Amino acid sequence: MTRQDLTKLTAIFDHYPTDAGSLIGVLQDIQREFHYLPREAMTKTAETLGVPLSKVYSVATFYNAFSLTPRGDTIVRVCKGTACHIKGADLLLDQLESGLGIKPGETTEDMKYTLEVVNCVGACAMAPVMIVNNKYHGNVACNRALKLVKKD
Ligand code: FES
Missing domain, CATH: 1.10.10 (Arc Repressor Mutant, subunit A)
Structure with a gap:
């Protein structure tokens, strides 16, 4: 340090x-x-x-809130609970993986983004759900996901 x-x-x-x-x-x-x-x-x-x-x-x-490895400034979480899975969470995740160039659990080299997968976050009515630095985004269309992440 x-x-x-x-x-x-x-x-x-x-x-x-x-x-x-x-x-x-x-x-x-x-x-x-x-x-x-x-x-x-x-x-x-x-x-x-x-x-x-x-x-x-x-x-x-x-506690999940703690990480022992460095994480990016922006934490992107994609819900893969049942409702989100049915509504296309896999496609959403694919878009983010290719757009950010990382897999779930990884951080971009510039330390800007960390991508994570989570289970149901209690917002199933808005599936598929993505959380960017604790801000919930619902009914996320895959082609909008990366734009939302970069905007936040
Ligand atoms: S399954 Fe994603 S919010 Fe419930």
């Missing part, structure tokens, strides 16, 4: 009491700041909060 990264990390720690109860909040802030949980940040979190590193890893790997 750079000196600037360490300053950001310190600023995050300063917002929380230094105990185990702050663990999830601290990790959420680190994820938001760095778009993933760098290994060094998790080590410093364990030291600062006085919790075992194994506990930090166990929380970091339990």
Whole structure:
């Protein structure tokens, strides 16, 4: 981590009491700041909060909101639940894969986009559904998908 990264990390720690109860909040802030949980940040979190590193890893790997690998600035999620599957989620995903040049779980080299597949997100009436940085898009036509992603 750079000196600037360490300053950001310190600023995050300063917002929380230094105990185990702050663990999830601290990790959420680190994820938001760095778009993933760098290994060094998790080590410093364990030291600062006085919790075992194994506990930090166990929380970091339990929640889908956390990533241990770098992710892009824009997270694109395509729902592949039953309703979305029936309404063409596979075609939608194909368009995004070829347009972004990545497969689900991957990030573009310029760190702009990460593509993910999720299960039903509770918006079946709008199937097929795509979520771009937490903004829901429903009834997405495959030929509009890439445009929506680049616009957000
Ligand atoms: S199956 Fe996609 S929102 Fe329910």
